[in-house]
Amino acid sequence: MAKIDTPPGFEDFLPEELNARNYLFETWRKIAMRYGFVEYETPIIEFTDLYRKKSGDEIVSELFSFTDRGKRDLALRPEVTPSLARLASQNQRNYSKPLKWFEIGSCFRAESPQRGRRREFIQFNNDIVGESSPAADAELIAMLIDVMREFGFTSDDVKIRLSDRKAWDIFLAGRELPTDALPKFLSALDKLEKDPEGTEKKLGELGIDVEEVRAFIANPTAAAELFNPITDSLAGRGLADFVQVDLSIVRGLAYYTGAVFELFSLKGKHRAIAGGGRYDQLLALMSNGKVDLPAVGYAMGNVVILDLIRETAEPLARLEEYLTVKTPADIFVIVADEAERAAALSVVQKLRDADISTDFPLTPAKIDKQFKMAEKLGTKFAVIIGSEFPEISIKNLTTREETKTTSDNLIEALRQLLDAPDSQNLLA
Amino acid sequence: MAKIDTPPGFEDFLPEELNARNYLFETWRKIAMRYGFVEYETPIIEFTDLYRKKSGDEIVSELFSFTDRGKRDLALRPEVTPSLARLASQNQRNYSKPLKWFEIGSCFRAESPQRGRRREFIQFNNDIVGESSPAADAELIAMLIDVMREFGFTSDDVKIRLSDRKAWDIFLAGRELPTDALPKFLSALDKLEKDPEGTEKKLGELGIDVEEVRAFIANPTAAAELFNPITDSLAGRGLADFVQVDLSIVRGLAYYTGAVFELFSLKGKHRAIAGGGRYDQLLALMSNGKVDLPAVGYAMGNVVILDLIRETAEPLARLEEYLTVKTPADIFVIVADEAERAAALSVVQKLRDADISTDFPLTPAKIDKQFKMAEKLGTKFAVIIGSEFPEISIKNLTTREETKTTSDNLIEALRQLLDAPDSQNLLA
Numbered sequence: 006m007a008k009i010d011t012p013p014g015f016e017d018f019l020p021e022e023l024n025a026r027n028y029l030f031e032t033w034r035k036i037a038m039r040y041g042f043v044e045y046e047t048p049i050i051e052f053t054d055l056y057r058k059k060s061g062d063e064i065v066s067e068l069f070s071f072t073d074r075g076k077r078d079l080a081l082r083p084e085v086t087p088s089l090a091r092l093a094s095q096n097q098r099n100y101s102k103p104l105k106w107f108e109i110g111s112c113f114r115a116e117s118p119q120r121g122r123r124r125e126f127i128q129f130n131n132d133i134v135g136e137s138s139p140a141a142d143a144e145l146i147a148m149l150i151d152v153m154r155e156f157g158f159t160s161d162d163v164k165i166r167l168s169d170r171k172a173w174d175i176f177l178a179g180r181e182l183p184t185d186a187l188p189k190f191l192s193a194l195d196k197l198e199k200d201p202e203g204t205e206k207k208l209g210e211l212g213i214d215v216e217e218v219r220a221f222i223a224n225p226t227a228a229a230e231l232f233n234p235i236t237d238s239l240a241g242r243g244l245a246d247f248v249q250v251d252l253s254i255v256r257g258l259a260y261y262t263g264a265v266f267e268l269f270s271l272k273g274k275h276r277a278i279a280g281g282g283r284y285d286q287l288l289a290l291m292s293n294g295k296v297d298l299p300a301v302g303y304a305m306g307n308v309v310i311l312d313l314i315r316e317t318a319e320p321l322a323r324l325e326e327y328l329t330v331k332t333p334a335d336i337f338v339i340v341a342d343e344a345e346r347a348a349a350l351s352v353v354q355k356l357r358d359a360d361i362s363t364d365f366p367l368t369p370a371k372i373d374k375q376f377k378m379a380e381k382l383g384t385k386f387a388v389i390i391g392s393e394f395p396e397i398s399i400k401n402l403t404t405r406e407e408t409k410t411t412s413d414n415l416i417e418a419l420r421q422l423l424d425a426p427d428s429q430n431l432l433a
Numbered sequence: 434m435a436k437i438d439t440p441p442g443f444e445d446f447l448p449e450e451l452n453a454r455n456y457l458f459e460t461w462r463k464i465a466m467r468y469g470f471v472e473y474e475t476p477i478i479e480f481t482d483l484y485r486k487k488s489g490d491e492i493v494s495e496l497f498s499f500t501d502r503g504k505r506d507l508a509l510r511p512e513v514t515p516s517l518a519r520l521a522s523q524n525q526r527n528y529s530k531p532l533k534w535f536e537i538g539s540c541f542r543a544e545s546p547q548r549g550r551r552r553e554f555i556q557f558n559n560d561i562v563g564e565s566s567p568a569a570d571a572e573l574i575a576m577l578i579d580v581m582r583e584f585g586f587t588s589d590d591v592k593i594r595l596s597d598r599k600a601w602d603i604f605l606a607g608r609e610l611p612t613d614a615l616p617k618f619l620s621a622l623d624k625l626e627k628d629p630e631g632t633e634k635k636l637g638e639l640g641i642d643v644e645e646v647r648a649f650i651a652n653p654t655a656a657a658e659l660f661n662p663i664t665d666s667l668a669g670r671g672l673a674d675f676v677q678v679d680l681s682i683v684r685g686l687a688y689y690t691g692a693v694f695e696l697f698s699l700k701g702k703h704r705a706i707a708g709g710g711r712y713d714q715l716l717a718l719m720s721n722g723k724v725d726l727p728a729v730g731y732a733m734g735n736v737v738i739l740d741l742i743r744e745t746a747e748p749l750a751r752l753e754e755y756l757t758v759k760t761p762a763d764i765f766v767i768v769a770d771e772a773e774r775a776a777a778l779s780v781v782q783k784l785r786d787a788d789i790s791t792d793f794p795l796t797p798a799k800i801d802k803q804f805k806m807a808e809k810l811g812t813k814f815a816v817i818i819g820s821e822f823p824e825i826s827i828k829n830l831t832t833r834e835e836t837k838t839t840s841d842n843l844i845e846a847l848r849q850l851l852d853a854p855d856s857q858n859l860l861a
Contacts, residue, residue: 009483009519009719012507015476017520020534023472038761039785041792041810044451048443048553049477049539050497050509055437069478071499074545079440081478091437092445101809103795106448111477117502125476133795140795151785241778291437333466350669357467357579364469367531367561367568381529382469 014124021328026127028327029307030109032155033129037107040148042131045106047088049113053080058291059087059260069115069124081113085130086284086302087291093134093300094292102135102298105144123308131281132302134288139231142264142283142301143238149268149279149303150239150247156310157320160246163278163313167235167266168254170282172228176221186211188259194218195255222252235264260284264301270313278313279305335423337379337402338365341372341391349390352397352412356388359416361423376402386422388415442552449756454555456755457735458537460583461557465535468576470559473534475516477541481508486719487515487688497543497552509541513558514712514730515719521562521728522720530563530726533572551736559709560730562716567659570692570711570729571666577696577707577731578667578675584738585748588674591706591741595663595694596682598710600656604649614639616687622646623683650680663692688712692729698741706741707733763851765807765830766793769800769819777818780825780840784816787844789851804830814850816843 011017018026034044056064070080082088085108093104108130118124131148133141146165153163173191182190193207197218205215221227232250239245256265265282269275281303289297314320336356340349349365356363364382366375379387379402389398395412399422410418439445446454462472484492498508510516513536521532536558546552559576561569574593581591601619610618621635625646633643649655660678667673684693693710697703709731717725742748764784768777777793784791792810794803807815807830817826823840827850838846 009480009486011476011519012478012480012501012505013503015478017476017516018474019520019524020471020473020528023474026474027472035788039788039790041760041762041790043448043760044455045448046446046451046454048439048445050440050443050541050553052437052440058437069499069501071497073440073497073543075441077440088445091439092447096447100448101806105792113478115501125478136795138796144795147782237775238778241775242782243779244782332469332471334469347665347669350666351671354575354670354672360463360467362467362469364533367564367572368566378529 012124014118014122016123016125024328025311025324026307028324029127029129029311033107033109033152033305036148036152036155037129037131039151040105040144042105042107042148045089045092045108046110047082047085047092047108049082049111050079051082051088053078055087055091055291056080056083059090059287067114067116069113083112083114084304085110085112085128086132086287086304089130089132089134089302090287090291090300093132093298094288094296097135097296097298103141104132104134106134107131127307129305129307130302131304132300134300135298136301137285137299139234139264140238143235145281145301145303146235146248146266147239147242147244149281149305150244152305153247153268153278156314157323158313158317159319161271162317162320163247163268163270165248165266165268166251166254167232167248167264168250168252169228169231169264170261171231171263172225172252175227176218180213182211191255194253195257197253225250225252228252231264256280256282260287262286266303268305272316275309275313278309279303331383332364334362334364334382334384335386336361336363336419337375337382337384337387338363339372339375339379339387339389340366340369341389342394343369345390345392345394348394348412352388352390352415355412355416356419359420361416361419386419388419440552441546442550444551444553452756453739453752454735456752457555457557457739461535461537461580461733464576464580464583465559467579468533468572470533470535470576473517473520473536474538475510475513475520475536477510477539478507479510479516481506483515483519483719484508484511487518487715495542495544497541511542512540512732513538513556514560514715514732517558517560517562517730518715518719518728521560522716522724522726525563525724525726531569532560532562534562535559555735557733557735558730559732560728562728563726564729565713565727567662567692568666571663573709573729573731574663574676574694575667575670575672577709577733578672580733581675581696581706584742585751586741586745587747589699590745590748591675591696591698593676593694593696594679594682595660595676595692596678596680597656597659597692598689599659599691600649600653600680603656604646608641610639619683622681623685625681653678653680656680659692684708684710688715690714694731696733700744703737703741706737707731759811760792762790762792762810762812763814764789764791764847765803765810765812765815766791767800767803767807767815767817768794768797769817770822771797773818773820773822776822776840780816780818780843783840783844784847787848789844789847814847816847 053070068080068083073079111125112128113125133145190211193204197204208215239248254265254267261282262285263283267277268279269277283301285299314324338349338353340346353363353365387400387402397410397415399408481498496508496511501507539553540556541553561573618639621632625632636643667676682693682695689710690713691711695705696707711729713727742752766777766781768774781791781793815828815830825838825843827836
């Protein structure tokens with residue numbers, strides 16, 4: 006059988022790549038929890054009908070779907086919002102409102118593999134359920150901003166472009182459009198930047214002058230009451246610089262009902278880093294009308310944000326500091342005399358029992374080679390167990406300084422050495 | 434469309450269940466890293482051929498598999514070992530040996546749903562690659578023991594039963610069995626406890642007396658040299674009480690080549706909590722002979738261990754302490770005067786910027802109701818912003834004690850109050 010690689014669009018995470026992934030996870034989780042969000046998770050496989058119900062039959066062609074032995078029509082989740090709507094509507098009565106819930110996990114899309122688009126990707130999902138006030142939109146947007154600040158981005162690097170579906174209701178009011186014209190209008194508007202001529206034509210077919218649209222975008226004062234509560238709240242938090250009202254933001258998904266927003270890099274090469282908005286009717290739809298709760302949410306994927314971190318100085322510095330660790334082990338125990346291997350094993354266990362991460366050579370090796378192993382791994386200290394045991398030497402592998410101690414005092418001695426850069430901890 | 438639930442065998446994690454899952458993840462990760470293991474991850478979807486290559490055509494019926502648009506035959510992973518063998522053989526030259534690698538992620542089996550068996554489950558996978566010495570087996574078993582100790586189990590609760598495929602080579606030596614008899618023998622042996630009569634019959638067909646088998650199990654001194662290096666290493670670490678040699682342990686998987694082990698509860702109701710062994714030929718098989726590295730590994734699932742934790746006093750106490758947290762927020766900011774909402778927002782942001790997890794009422798509410806919200810969430814302190822701002826009151830929601838401070842001194846005052854139970858931290 007031929008060599009078997011990962012399928013196209015699916016990728017391994019080697020340890021250094023996994024560290025970068027975990028850095029994203031830890032930052033996401035830290036900021037979500039700082040905002041009082043709690044974590045949940047839903048299955049990777051759902052009934053295909055869950056996605057059909059939210060998005061119609063067209064969605065099925067974008068799914069990895071299959072039939073199980075019980076003839077059930079199942080699919081790998083392409084997003085988490087339908088699952089959240091199910092979970093929240095089934096369980097909301099057990100939690101005080103609003104729910105502030107987040108999730109981190111893999112999603113899948115069955116598109117043909119292409120550069121920069123993965124078929125398995127990870128999404129960070131955040132939703133506030135049960136609060137219709139724009140204060141919830143502001144809280145969620147503030148959280149997104151603080152995620153970016155924690156990564157090291159400033160308002161010179163990234164901006165949130167904020168719009169509202171209802172602003173275009175105001176624009177269209179009194180224009181006597183057919184009732185089904187709004188989706189066509191929004192779809193045309195979505196292409197305004199990329200295809201100005203095509204957009205002008207499509208708007209013309211609806212009897213709308215593209216210049217009027219441009220004027221409304223340039224001066225959206227008529228829609229100010231939609232945005233002011235959000236931007237005021239962000240200004241109160243000192244985060245106003247990160248947000249600009251931009252009515253050209255539409256977002257394709259039909260289920261949004263109010264505010265919509267996307268996070269962009271000001272360098273501009275990238276697709277949106279994150280996007281979301283208000284979807285006040287989805288829970289009612291998914292629960293067949295039983296639970297009618299408003300909701301607002303956003304999602305951020307792992308691919309674009311990591312590319313952007315790697316291209317931006319301060320965020321890259323924060324990531325790299327995290328990636329320099331090649332081993333979690335702080336200590337490498339050197340067995341200088343094989344006659345003392347049992348003693349060395351007892352020391353290894355003593356260190357690990359004290360929650361000091363420790364590695365050691367599993368088999369006999371010359372002392373020089375053992376030091377090389379320690380250096381290759383990048384441990385901070387070597388603890389040398391030889392014929393003089395229970396006397397023990399500790400060697401700082403950076404400064405080459407050597408300290409003598411005994412088996413009984415080893416833990417305390419190591420704690421002091423490990424904590425030394427942060428002198429406050431010496432008091433603890 | 435009818436109400437859509439999770440498919441059978443797939444489960445949601447509500448926030449409190451997710452906390453329990455994260456407790457497993459954090460404990461697993463902590464102990465693996467304490468042993469110097471580094472984390473990796475592989476895709477959830479692989480070529481079906483990867484599993485065929487390791488386990489033969491029969492495995493396919495146990496997989497969720499499907500054909501993608503590019504006519505590729507893909508499957509959801511039922512385990513991670515084949516992916517690890519691929520990843521390690523492709524990349525081993527960039528890492529010092531032995532590799533000590535771990536992974537945590539979802540696996541899937543297409544069996545019919547039944548009670549206590551999930552079709553999506555999470556496995557914790559640990560492998561040492563590139564070291565043939567039994568010292569690696571001992572290191573891995575010690576790590577498994579320390580995972581259980583960290584959960585709060587003792588050697589009165591759980592035991593590792595250790596066997597070795599080679600012990601049965603010794604037993605069978607000189608018996609002139611046909612060359613293909615070993616798999617039949619091991620398969621019969623595997624049922625010795627559950628089906629003594631059937632086993633006796635099957636062994637008889639191979640010309641083997643079940644009493645000789647029982648005698649060899651009762652007194653495995655002939656195979657002592659296989660186990661002594663492992664049990665000596667564990668004794669050196671003070672962990673010998675957790676292990677007993679038990680040659681009746683076979684483990685079904687054909688790919689094991691040496692030591693095999695399973696972790697059991699002494700209460701006995703449960704299936705194995707974890708299992709593993711040495712598989713010295715798998716990397717060569719998966720790399721078509723290019724990389725011939727020995728390996729030893731084990732896996733632990735999320736379902737049995739969590740059931741066992743919930744049934745055992747000390748482990749349950751440690752889990753429950755972790756689950757009492759209903760919100761990550763330590764602080765609830767009370768807006769006592771709506772005229773001061775902007776000030777309250779600035780305080781909320783200041784607290785969050787100081788990495789103090791904070792929640793607050795998104796919309797105006799009576800003060801009584803706001804205190805009730807804080808109590809329902811279970812935050813430790815309320816920070817009250819009213820007309821006297823920048824003077825601020827802090828209320829301990831457990832003791833009802835109230836402290837006065839000012840906006841400028843708030844962070845320091847809160848840090849002291851939050852750290853108060855652990856008086857040493859007051860010095861930091």
